[in-house]
Amino acid sequence: MTPVEQHPQHVDAGAPLRGGQLAVEHVSHEYVSPGRRTPALADVSFAIQAGRVCCVVGPSGCGKSTLLGLAAGLLSPSSGRIVWDGEAVRLGPNKHIGMAFQQPGLFPWLTVRENVAIGLRTRGLGRHEARRIAEEFLATVGLADFQDAYPSQLSGGMAQRVGIARALALQPRLLLLDEPFAAVDAFTRLKLQQELLALLRRYRPTVMFVTHDVAEAIAVGDMIVVMSARPASVLRIIPIDAADRNRASPAFARKLGETLECLGVTQ
Amino acid sequence: MKIRDTFLLPLAGVALVLAVWQSTVVLYRLPGIVLPPPWDVALALLQLTGTQAFWRDVGVSLFEFASGFTIGGLLGVAIGVAIGESRTFRLASTPVVESLRFVVPFAWIPLTILWFGTSYTGKIALVAYAVFFVMVVSTARAVAAVDPTLSRVGTALGMGRWRLAWSVHVRAAAPTIASAARAAAAIGWIAVVAAEYIGASAGLGLMITNAASSLATPVVIAGMIVIGLIGAGVSALIGWLARLRLDYR
16 A cells, blocks of 8 residues: 555655655663663654654653654664664764754854755755755745844744754655644644645655644644653554544544543543 | 943043042142052153053063963863863863862963073963963863754754864854953963063063162053053953854844
């Protein structure tokens, strides 16, 4: 079965599939500091098919961000491994990833355009090419008029758009999102979710999206991985169909109820 | 409002000091050798600025300062970054840095005279030393205190360790490093003059001690004022450069 048949909403007939497959295999992780071991993940396993969007939900502080850090190669797992396209992810900068964070982490000394271009420059693109691509992606997120602004002049929602443009401009095969919309107001969040969906349809990377907003997870994801409290393990994997995404539909309510119940929040 | 803030209030402060000074001289009938009135000092200052020897002394002191500041500043930032970035380096250097930074530059003056005599070299070494420790400690701290989100962003964007250190950590720490440089300049300038007081063949400090031994008190005070003005000027220059290059708000 192709993704086209299974997930009509995510399909743009012309867009080539960019993403690869990510497999999390029996991953455990603990943070070790002098005199203390803090377990964060306990035997986590799941897989994301190429080009799918996997939302990871769970109680705050459960280790969701740790999972992203491991997938990005920012951390190395205590045991188990994360496999990208058949190869174990190694510690250090990895060329296939793009990442966006809850605090967008824009460099305050660079303009918006330079913030988007710097990742491309780091990956060896020439100045003009990097600039052209940065402008293209800023236009895509509706910030063409703010290229010369500094991050301090942006609203929270705009800064978050820049963060996403910066990640997408790298044209990553794996996009890692760490609660990117958690710090913006509810209305902006809904708008950003819609924009993100459109962008994902266009560029089709594989996505791991960490959020604590279950409705957001259903609206954006192809699957939801529900995690337990720390140390996090997988409680359930819930598939999401296009029909579930309509917030007004009974199907949406059912998925919401199922996820919340799994998280121990009964209505 | 602007005139009041930029001219009137600062002038009022200066006027107050001069008034207290003048009235002290008058009230206690102090002889000029003990404390000359402001006017005599102003005349002495005017006379000084007309002599070549004065400008040579100013030049020597500034040269010693600028050389020492550059050497100490560059070394301090480089080692500070290394300490901030590398655990190994930090652990190895901590005992040396932490104990030496409390040995004030003035404690070194006897040794520098012994080693370098009254030449420029001793003063330059002293300034470099004074500036170095201020810069090492502040740079290491500033680099280590950079928002960890920026580091994660840098790595996620594909930066390796040294690229991250240079393009993100040093750049993010630059405003803190610049204000440390301002503090270091003050300490370095003080160190130059102090060293010249004790043993020098030229410089503002020597000019002042010479004037003192010939009981030319107005010249002594005029020299002190020049020291203060140059210090304030250097500090303002660094602040201005920092704003010029680092202001992105």
